[in-house]
Amino acid sequence: xxxxxxxxxxxxxxxxxxxxxxxxxxxxxxxxxxxxxxxxxxxxxxxxxxxxxxxxxxxxxxxxxxxxxxxxxxxx
Numbered sequence: 285x286x287x288x289x290x291x292x293x294x295x296x297x298x299x300x301x302x303x304x305x306x307x308x309x310x311x312x313x314x315x316x317x318x319x320x321x322x323x324x325x326x327x328x329x330x331x332x333x334x335x336x337x338x339x340x341x342x343x344x345x346x347x348x349x350x351x352x353x354x355x356x357x358x359x360x
Contacts (some may be wrong), residue, residue: 285321288312296324296341296353307353308338319343322353 288310297304305324313320324339341355348354 291319291322291349291353294323294349294353296355298358299347300324300356300358304355307338313339322346331334 291310292308294307295303296307298304305326307322308325309323310319311321311323312318321340321342324341326337344358345355346353347356
């Protein structure tokens with residue numbers, strides 16, 4: 285899926301500009317043919333050694349998609 289491949293690995297920031305994670309996977313609804321959520325892993329050194337937490341963010345929380353994903357409000 286092109287959309288999934290385009291999103292995985294993108295940095296995710298909240299509205300204050302803080303990095304909240306990296307897109308690790310995408311939940312796709314095959315009936316509606318739309319993205320339902322993105323799964324984030326923590327950025328930084330903890331993610332590199334496999335200790336980062338994963339968070340699920342509903343697609344309606346995404347404000348904008350570009351070089352980075354901008355989410356509405358503060359996630360954490």
